[in-house]
Amino acid sequence: MSNEILESLKKAVIEYNNEAATRWARKAVEEGVDPIKAVDALTKGIRQVGDGFSQGELWLPELVGAADAMKSAMPIIEEEIKRRGKKRETAGVIVLGTVKGDIHDIGKNLVATFLTIDGFNVIDLGVDVAAEKFIKAVKKHKADILALSALMTMTGQEQRKTIDALKKEGIKDKVKVMIGGGAITQGFADDIGADAYDPTAVGAVKLARRLTRK
Amino acid sequence: MGLKGYVVKRPLDILTEEEVKRIHYGTLEVMAKTGVVFHHKKALEILGDAGCDVDREKELVRFPNYLVEESLRKCPRRVLLKGMTPEYDVAVGDPYVHFASCIAMDTLDLETMDRKIPTMQDHINMAKVLDYLDEVHLHYGQYVRAEGVADMCIHPQRFNITVKHALKPSITAGVFGNEVWLIKMAQVVGQNPAGHAQCSPPLTWSTDKIDCMLHYIDAGFPILPGTGLATGMTSPVTLAGALVQQQAEILSGIVLAQTVKPGIGVIVKGRIEPADMRTGMIAEGGVEKVIADAAWNQIWRWYQVPRWHTVVSTDSKVPDYQCGMEKALHFLLSALTGSNIIAGIGGVYDEITVSPVVAIMDNELARRIGKMIDGVNVNEETLAVDLINKVGPIPGQFLSTEHTRKLWKSELLIPALADRMGYSEWVGGGKKTSLDYAKEKYEEIIATYNPSPLSEDKEKAIDEIMEEARKFYKSKES
Numbered sequence A: 001m002s003n004e005i006l007e008s009l010k011k012a013v014i015e016y017n018n019e020a021a022t023r024w025a026r027k028a029v030e031e032g033v034d035p036i037k038a039v040d041a042l043t044k045g046i047r048q049v050g051d052g053f054s055q056g057e058l059w060l061p062e063l064v065g066a067a068d069a070m071k072s073a074m075p076i077i078e079e080e081i082k083r084r085g086k087k088r089e090t091a092g093v094i095v096l097g098t099v100k101g102d103i104h105d106i107g108k109n110l111v112a113t114f115l116t117i118d119g120f121n122v123i124d125l126g127v128d129v130a131a132e133k134f135i136k137a138v139k140k141h142k143a144d145i146l147a148l149s150a151l152m153t154m155t156g157q158e159q160r161k162t163i164d165a166l167k168k169e170g171i172k173d174k175v176k177v178m179i180g181g182g183a184i185t186q187g188f189a190d191d192i193g194a195d196a197y198d199p200t201a202v203g204a205v206k207l208a209r210r211l212t213r214k
Numbered sequence B: 001m002g003l004k005g006y007v008v009k010r011p012l013d014i015l016t017e018e019e020v021k022r023i024h025y026g027t028l029e030v031m032a033k034t035g036v037v038f039h040h041k042k043a044l045e046i047l048g049d050a051g052c053d054v055d056r057e058k059e060l061v062r063f064p065n066y067l068v069e070e071s072l073r074k075c076p077r078r079v080l081l082k083g084m085t086p087e088y089d090v091a092v093g094d095p096y097v098h099f100a101s102c103i104a105m106d107t108l109d110l111e112t113m114d115r116k117i118p119t120m121q122d123h124i125n126m127a128k129v130l131d132y133l134d135e136v137h138l139h140y141g142q143y144v145r146a147e148g149v150a151d152m153c154i155h156p157q158r159f160n161i162t163v164k165h166a167l168k169p170s171i172t173a174g175v176f177g178n179e180v181w182l183i184k185m186a187q188v189v190g191q192n193p194a195g196h197a198q199c200s201p202p203l204t205w206s207t208d209k210i211d212c213m214l215h216y217i218d219a220g221f222p223i224l225p226g227t228g229l230a231t232g233m234t235s236p237v238t239l240a241g242a243l244v245q246q247q248a249e250i251l252s253g254i255v256l257a258q259t260v261k262p263g264i265g266v267i268v269k270g271r272i273e274p275a276d277m278r279t280g281m282i283a284e285g286g287v288e289k290v291i292a293d294a295a296w297n298q299i300w301r302w303y304q305v306p307r308w309h310t311v312v313s314t315d316s317k318v319p320d321y322q323c324g325m326e327k328a329l330h331f332l333l334s335a336l337t338g339s340n341i342i343a344g345i346g347g348v349y350d351e352i353t354v355s356p357v358v359a360i361m362d363n364e365l366a367r368r369i370g371k372m373i374d375g376v377n378v379n380e381e382t383l384a385v386d387l388i389n390k391v392g393p394i395p396g397q398f399l400s401t402e403h404t405r406k407l408w409k410s411e412l413l414i415p416a417l418a419d420r421m422g423y424s425e426w427v428g429g430g431k432k433t434s435l436d437y438a439k440e441k442y443e444e445i446i447a448t449y450n451p452s453p454l455s456e457d458k459e460k461a462i463d464e465i466m467e468e469a470r471k472f473y474k475s476k477e478s
């Protein structure tokens, strides 16, 4: 039974099936399947789709579809992990969002997808996110990385404000900040004291790996 | 009086009448069933009073069909944008096609063709070049940033430069309220620049965009309700679906505008861009965008509301074959299907860069398109039946006839930038390309074209407004 459930979880991801992912996640909990194994099964699914993408056989709609299916199952399984007093191993926790005043999210969503596929636990706060809200989430989720997206020169300044606010809270050295988005450059990142910058979503994954290397 | 543009005598249809209606009915259904979000208290109130079904908690507005159709009928068929003097006025609407500049962040270095942040001088040079070019009828500003200019000041700053160095009318925009300074300047110089207010797809109007629209309406200036869909990302991946959604976004803005001020001038903006599913990048030069714009033109011709398109640009980073190809296709189909303003002059890379030398080349493109739209001029004289009878078979010829001497100049377009020489002459002339010709033209324009449309008083008045804006944002920074 347990094997069938794990197979089905993986299948739900590679078939982009949110409904099946939710259903099999519930089933896994009911049948007492080890939740860590359930996460592994989902991860295997998403890796397979990720490989297909890298090889140019699958495209963004499939990639995002798979990530969505995984997202549908995760809350149920995470709840069970917590209940059992266990801890899920991830590549790292990343709080992500588009800064205040800015509602561009196409690029940010891609960054979230690529990071999820790479095994990071991504907490996406959405768009138009104020500095205080980022800080709250960083504290709450004990984030390793704070990732900020800004598409306009004007809202680039919100990235600066967020970093300043981290300093004020005294947690700037507890979390690494990476930034990106159309209007951002390496020079700007250096200027505002961000830890890392990359012009692409694929690059964001490399940055995240580097920043979480212990 | 006024700048005339080109007349599209018989616009091209790419949808059947039935298809236009299906898109329209689809739009009405979405507006009535799901509705559109307005993050704006006052707008919710106004729309509620107008007869919409308003969910205040979700800030969601559902539109009854009759109200949408009634609002469409309140839109004027033509919108007059005022130039510095009446001969520069532009009447936007059928059957005219006009060309306007594109807008972007950066410029191209004229030597290396690398992207760079524009200086104030680059802004001035761009304004002058656009004003000089015969086929550019409207300014849509120069760049959305400038070295040494505070970000929040950019829209007023670029308008300040346009009115000081140019005679033609403007379409404009604003971000986070900075349009108020621009509007004040326009009032000083006696212009009525149309104001762009953009919906955020899917189906959401942000607070500052509604504020922007209301500011322009309040000034009595025309508005440009627009949106910008990325297919498969912020809209359905299908063009038909994207059209339905886009119509709903724009029409919801029109209902608000026509309720606030019945009869206010409206020029609608269509912009459906394909997102490349390999990378997520938006393909500004994709043919899907061209097709969507053509369909959009047809739908809004049916509604009889003036329409325009912006970022009629390319994904190429330099003025190369891709750039020319993508822009030519887009300009041409947009013109043939009845776009009233094609805002793409100068665009190179998406809305990331524009260049004055590209604007000079686009001017040539627009001229050729204008000539194509004019088509075949048929009358007794041009049919030349008597002449053909008179000249007869070989050894008859036409070169020495009065008919050729008189009419060749109106029949033949003499290109300003293209090469038509024989090979050896071309080599002897230094193997020039159209880019070389454009650069020469650029130098000539900058050296010789110097309109100064404003009196000293007016210049002073708009500089004071600019200074006020600077101080305002400076005080907000600290």
Ligand code: B12
Residues within 6 Å of the ligand: A101, A102, A103, A104, A105, A106, A107, A108, A110, A111, A147, A148, A149, A150, A151, A152, A153, A154, A178, A179, A180, A181, A182, A183, A197, A198, A199, A200, A201, A202, A203, A204, A207, B103, B104, B105, B144, B173, B174, B175, B196, B197, B198, B199, B200, B201, B206, B209, B227, B228, B229, B230, B234, B279, B280, B281, B282, B350, B351, B352
């Ligand atoms: C689509 C779009 C919109 C859509 C947004 C829809 C949405 N849900 O996102 C709509 C129509 C709503 C819109 C609105 C506006 N927009 Co807009 N928009 C664009 C456009 C055309 C494309 C952006 C995009 O999605 N690109 C595709 C994605 C994949 O690229 P990306 O976001 O850059 O992300 C990549 C990287 O940057 C990176 N990345 C992104 N985030 C992060 C984060 C990290 C940590 C890392 C490492 C990497 C990373 O990864 C991504 C993939 O490689 C750009 C022009 C352009 N071509 O860039 C203008 C642009 C960004 N917009 C602009 C403006 C001005 C506006 C408006 C103010 C317009 C107006 N006057 O109404 C409003 C702003 C509303 C607001 N308050 O935010 C300007 C900004 C100018 C500036 N520099 O200040 C631009 C550049 C256009 C222009 N030249 O004027 N816009």
